[in-house]
Amino acid sequence: MTTTWxxxxxxxxxxxxxxxxxxxxxxxxxxxxxxxxxHIDEAAGAATFYDGLSASGAHTFAAWARLFYExxxxxxxxxxxxxxxMRLLRxxxxxxxxxxxxxxxxxxxxxxxxGFGFVDLRHEVLNQAGEPVLVLDIAxxxxxxx
Amino acid sequence: MTTTWxxxxxxxxxxxxxxxxxxxxxxxxxxxxxxxxxHIDEAAGAATFYDGLSASGAHTFAAWARLFYExxxxxxxxxxxxxxxMRLLRxxxxxxxxxxxxxxxxxxxxxxxxGFGFVDLRHEVLNQAGEPVLVLDIAxxxxxxx
Numbered sequence: 001m002t003t004t005w006x007x008x009x010x011x012x013x014x015x016x017x018x019x020x021x022x023x024x025x026x027x028x029x030x031x032x033x034x035x036x037x038x039h040i041d042e043a044a045g046a047a048t049f050y051d052g053l054s055a056s057g058a059h060t061f062a063a064w065a066r067l068f069y070e071x072x073x074x075x076x077x078x079x080x081x082x083x084x085x086m087r088l089l090r091x092x093x094x095x096x097x098x099x100x101x102x103x104x105x106x107x108x109x110x111x112x113x114x115g116f117g118f119v120d121l122r123h124e125v126l127n128q129a130g131e132p133v134l135v136l137d138i139a140x141x142x143x144x145x146x
Numbered sequence: 147m148t149t150t151w152x153x154x155x156x157x158x159x160x161x162x163x164x165x166x167x168x169x170x171x172x173x174x175x176x177x178x179x180x181x182x183x184x185h186i187d188e189a190a191g192a193a194t195f196y197d198g199l200s201a202s203g204a205h206t207f208a209a210w211a212r213l214f215y216e217x218x219x220x221x222x223x224x225x226x227x228x229x230x231x232m233r234l235l236r237x238x239x240x241x242x243x244x245x246x247x248x249x250x251x252x253x254x255x256x257x258x259x260x261g262f263g264f265v266d267l268r269h270e271v272l273n274q275a276g277e278p279v280l281v282l283d284i285a286x287x288x289x290x291x292x
Contacts, residue, residue: 033208034215038248058204058211062179069180081203086229112192 003075005117006144008107015101021055023094029059038107054091060098060134061086064125067100075142085136090127097128108140117144148220151263151288154253161247163213167201167234169240173233175205180191200237206280210271213246221288230283243274251283255290262287 022040030039034056037044045053092098103122110116118139124135167281169188176185180202183190191199249268256262264285271280 029208032212034211036215056211058208061207062175062202062204065180065202066178069182079233083232085231088227 001074002143003072004145005107005109005119006145008104008119008142010106013101014071015099017070017099018063019063019098021063021096021098022055023053025055025145026055026059026092026094029062030056030084033058045082045109050091050093052091052093054093055096057088057134060088060092060125063092063098064100064123064134064136067098067125068123069103071102075140076095079083080138080140082139086134086136088134090131090133092127092133093117096133098123098133105137109144115144115146116141123129147220149218149288150291151253151255151265152291154248154250154265154288156250156252157280158215158250161245163211163216163245165209165213165244167205167209167238167240167242167244168220169199172199172201172238172240173203175208179204181234196237196239198237198239200239201242203234203280206234206271208236209244210246210269213244213271214248214269217246217248220288223288225287226284228285232280234280236277236279238267238273238279242279244271244279246271256287261290261292263290264288 015131023071027040038048038050038054039056042053101124105120105122107117107119110118118141120139123138125133127133172185184194184196184200185202188199195278247270251266251268253265256264264287266285267283269282269284270278273279
């Protein structure tokens, strides 16, 4: 059963997912995409403000993409090409497990494509203590019921 | 020689880097972070608006992180925790090679920490045809000359 734009209720909040970070996964991602010393070396991380190894913000963002995918698997043709201001609020460390809380802020028909609509979403990525580590807003395009 | 906040010239434009995408790297990233069919399967991609395999937006963002790192290796303690509106303008496909154009929009002392300042940056990630694929603004914090 596919969720269409018509099924989306403004104000609804959904929450779920579990994306785990390990020292190995943090270092592996950073080696490819963001090899700053405090993302790939415990000693270098210990010397920073964060007092330990921390994940690249790009890694946290990629984890958000996975959590978003998991939480909206039944959505028809979700896509989002414009992301509003994104804030990285806390470091993500080895052992952290992230989940996603998604709030439907609003919805509107697509101005030109009759078969589609937009939903405006607030995303809060939370760690296992319930603290937000990443917050962003995005508009997703969904198919409308035909 | 470390580049400090004091060395940054407003209006300066720098460009560089080369981040290559392959069908394998696109599928591998997507399998971990964004396993939508059109990011992991050529046939599914061919059936979309994009007419072929395309990279996850999170993968393009991660490539930006690497290009930013390369272009600012000599900056003292660059960090950015708040990213302004981000737009994914074109799909990134196998064979694409991305580079970064970075423009210094402005600079300002840190309001509370005397040894640091902010620089406001416009980032344009371009493909090998010079077309922008990702645009975002970010404020980075740099050390000031002591």
